[in-house]
Amino acid sequence: MLDVKQPPRLESYICGAWRAGSGSAKPLRDAATGAVVAEIDSAGLDFAEALAYGRAAGGALRAMKLHERALMLKALGLKLMEQKDAFHALSLATGATPKDGQIDIEGGIGTLLNYASKARRELPNTRVLTDGVVEPLSKDSSFSAQHILSPMRGVAVHINAFNFPIWGMLEKLAPNLLAGMPAIVKPASQTAYLTELMVRRIIETGLLPEGSLQLVCGGVGDLLDHVTGQDVVTFTGSARTGQMLRAHPAIIGNSTRFTMEADSLNACILGPDATPDSPEFDLFIREVVREVTAKAGQKCTAIRRVIIPRAQADAVRAALAAKLGAIPVGLPGDKTTRMGALASLDQREDVRRAIATLASDAEIIFGNPDSVQVTTGDPETGAFLNPVLLYADQPMQARAIHEVEAFGPVATLMPYDDLGQASELAAMGKGSLVSSLFTNAPDVAEEVVLGLAPFHGRVMIGNRDSTKSSTGHGSPLPMLVHGGPGRAGGGEELGGMRGLHHYMQRTAIQGAPRLLAAVTGRWLDGAEVRAGKHPFRKSLAELRIGDQLVTEQREITLADIAHFADFTGDTFYAHMDEDAARANPFFEGRVAHGYLIVSFAAGLFVQPDPGPVLANYGIDNLRFLTPVYPGDKLGVQLTCKDINPRAEGDYGEVRWDCQISKDTGELVALYDVLTMVAKTWPA
Ligand code: NDP
Numbered sequence: 302m303l304d305v306k307q308p309p310r311l312e313s314y315i316c317g318a319w320r321a322g323s324g325s326a327k328p329l330r331d332a333a334t335g336a337v338v339a340e341i342d343s344a345g346l347d348f349a350e351a352l353a354y355g356r357a358a359g360g361a362l363r364a365m366k367l368h369e370r371a372l373m374l375k376a377l378g379l380k381l382m383e384q385k386d387a388f389h390a391l392s393l394a395t396g397a398t399p400k401d402g403q404i405d406i407e408g409g410i411g412t413l414l415n416y417a418s419k420a421r422r423e424l425p426n427t428r429v430l431t432d433g434v435v436e437p438l439s440k441d442s443s444f445s446a447q448h449i450l451s452p453m454r455g456v457a458v459h460i461n462a463f464n465f466p467i468w469g470m471l472e473k474l475a476p477n478l479l480a481g482m483p484a485i486v487k488p489a490s491q492t493a494y495l496t497e498l499m500v501r502r503i504i505e506t507g508l509l510p511e512g513s514l515q516l517v518c519g520g521v522g523d524l525l526d527h528v529t530g531q532d533v534v535t536f537t538g539s540a541r542t543g544q545m546l547r548a549h550p551a552i553i554g555n556s557t558r559f560t561m562e563a564d565s566l567n568a569c570i571l572g573p574d575a576t577p578d579s580p581e582f583d584l585f586i587r588e589v590v591r592e593v594t595a596k597a598g599q600k601c602t603a604i605r606r607v608i609i610p611r612a613q614a615d616a617v618r619a620a621l622a623a624k625l626g627a628i629p630v631g632l633p634g635d636k637t638t639r640m641g642a643l644a645s646l647d648q649r650e651d652v653r654r655a656i657a658t659l660a661s662d663a664e665i666i667f668g669n670p671d672s673v674q675v676t677t678g679d680p681e682t683g684a685f686l687n688p689v690l691l692y693a694d695q696p697m698q699a700r701a702i703h704e705v706e707a708f709g710p711v712a713t714l715m716p717y718d719d720l721g722q723a724s725e726l727a728a729m730g731k732g733s734l735v736s737s738l739f740t741n742a743p744d745v746a747e748e749v750v751l752g753l754a755p756f757h758g759r760v761m762i763g764n765r766d767s768t769k770s771s772t773g774h775g776s777p778l779p780m781l782v783h784g785g786p787g788r789a790g791g792g793e794e795l796g797g798m799r800g801l802h803h804y805m806q807r808t809a810i811q812g813a814p815r816l817l818a819a820v821t822g823r824w825l826d827g828a829e830v831r832a833g834k835h836p837f838r839k840s841l842a843e844l845r846i847g848d849q850l851v852t853e854q855r856e857i858t859l860a861d862i863a864h865f866a867d868f869t870g871d872t873f874y875a876h877m878d879e880d881a882a883r884a885n886p887f888f889e890g891r892v893a894h895g896y897l898i899v900s901f902a903a904g905l906f907v908q909p910d911p912g913p914v915l916a917n918y919g920i921d922n923l924r925f926l927t928p929v930y931p932g933d934k935l936g937v938q939l940t941c942k943d944i945n946p947r948a949e950g951d952y953g954e955v956r957w958d959c960q961i962s963k964d965t966g967e968l969v970a971l972y973d974v975l976t977m978v979a980k981t982w983p984a
Pocket of ligand 1: 460461462463464487488489490491520521537538539541542543546562563564565600601651706707
């Protein structure tokens with residue numbers, strides 16, 4: 302436990318050591334009690350050295366393969382999860398209830414674990430990723446191109462917001478470390494003590510290569526003066542600060558990648574079909590109440606604008622007021638509390654000022670920002686605020702309600718007169734992270750979602766079918782894009798494996814296939830091949846890309862086609878009826894089934910004895926290019942294209958390039974055969 306009599310001075314973890322600032326420290330107060338929790342200062346730290354140290358450390362991360370990095374994240378996530386009680390205990394000081402803390406703590410660690418598992422499922426165990434297909438640039442396969450993604454050689458600097466001191470760090474670190482780039486995290490001062498605690502625990506695990514994670518507690522001083530074109534800066538916070546940092550001379554001068562997530566006036570729309578007697582109406586009310594009160598409304602995704610059919614304005618207003626009036630506000634650790642405190646008294650003043658500006662456009666219809674009612678705690682020393690609802694009768698003419706983000710338990714109701722206006726109102730936020738729509742009508746879903754999509758990073762549709770399974774309006778998920786255009790900052794985070802790309806450079810590599818294969822570790826048409834022992838007799842220890850089998854030829858007869866049709870039940874006319882087949886614009890008579898061709902190909906290339914090939918788990922990109930007629934002779938060329946030896950387990954995946962051709966040389970079918978192959982054989 303922290304000793305509140307002698308608040309600890311937070312330290313930064315820079316250049317391999319924990320260091321205190323040398324200036325006068327600023328006290329950080331418990332959001333709900335006002336007691337000093339910690340002190341913060343970063344004066345005297347050498348940020349140029351920190352960046353140089355991080356860049357040098359990047360080599361160790363880059364030397365690891367993707368699955369090794371993913372396993373590192375998994376081990377880290379599991380270790381941190383074991384210590385979640387300590388994080389939760391300290392999280393109360395931020396004003397967050399235990400439920401709010403779960404979004405931050407379990408949500409953050411869960412993001413690490415999710416990336417760790419998705420990466421091992423979806424990415425190869427390589428150092429370089431390929432992006433898209435091979436582009437043949439010559440007729441004779443002597444010059445081709447392939448896009449690759451490789452980790453940037455700089456440091457990712459994450460400047461984070463106060464509201465999620467743990468999730469905010471981990472949601473960026475997960476894709477960043479997976480991509481193979483080191484990081485410097487700068488949490489917002491107000492809640493940096495929780496980030497500091499977690500970084501201490503992370504460093505103690507010894508799981509990360511030294512230098513891959515540094516922490517700055519306090520201001521970042523001249524750090525941004527030293528960023529280069531290989532560094533990446535991400536920012537979450539106010540639009541004002543974000544725009545200032547984006548215009549920093551070093552960021553502009555070096556074209557440093559800058560990702561920003563800032564104020565977002567997220568909307569929630571009630572469909573015209575969702576009348577008070579419908580399940581969608583109740584779901585909508587529940588969602589708005591949850592989003593206004595979770596984390597005391599201090600979520601970047603919280604609902605700020607509630608867009609409703611004018612005919613339902615009174616019903617919505619009454620239902621929200623009844624529910625919001627029953628939310629006990631108080632000390633976050635108290636069992637009766639449903640909503641805790643804002644992050645600080647200053648933050649509460651900011652929110653009050655924002656409400657006053659909103660009130661120039663709208664009337665306050667519920668709650669009084671100046672008179673706080675709590676069930677526990679002291680509203681003088683704790684940053685409590687009851688929920689506030691405003692109503693703007695003519696929202697199309699209003700401005701402040703579409704521009705000012707009151708970062709607290711505050712939302713504005715806006716009636717619309719027709720559905721087009723609902724989307725228009727949402728778009729007047731000039732770009733948001735997320736909006737949601739509650740409807741059970743497919744035509745409403747189509748019209749509104751198409752209206753919202755260009756202005757949003759995520760859109761959630763709620764209805765009766767997903768009542769139990771919906772993840773909700775406000776939860777950014779590791780596999781989905783989190784970010785938004787325009788006012789929301791124009792950045793993009795998460796989005797599953799897409800998130801790695803922000804920390805990698807995409808490069809088009811052109812050259813002779815043999816040399817491209819050496820760069821990417823992937824065989825492509827025109828690259829070297831090796832004949833000899835049947836490749837299915839080779840374990841991963843022996844198998845190399847380019848190992849190839851060219852089979853004998855097999856003639857396809859009419860009897861084969863008739864037998865296959867009879868055996869499988871596939872008696873489609875093109876295989877059975879000569880005249881009907883001829884009438885088809887693609888065929889000159891009865892043709893062989895595509896699946897017959899693929900089955901015969903397997904019969905041609907297979908090596909039947911027990912061996913290192915353990916299973917065939919699928920086929921990718923199957924295309925039939927030329928019809929096959931009775932009397933045609935087919936042969937197969939099977940080439941080892943890609944070997945993915947997993948970091949764990951006794952086997953890996955092997956992708957085989959499979960080309961079926963006629964004896965005339967005409968290509969009949971192309972596809973990738975996917976197999977699991979033992980690392981050694983005999984095992
Ligand atoms: P700020 O923009 O002031 O701070 C965000 C981050 O930037 C903090 O880490 C802060 O550090 C840092 N920072 C501030 N000034 C500089 C600078 N000159 N150079 C480098 N870093 C700097 O936002 P707040 O955290 O105070 O939040 C204010 C408002 O931002 C909220 O009320 C809300 O409207 C909005 N916000 C939006 C979020 C979103 O995701 N959409 C999330 C959080 C906030 P330090 O704390 O040490 O000053």
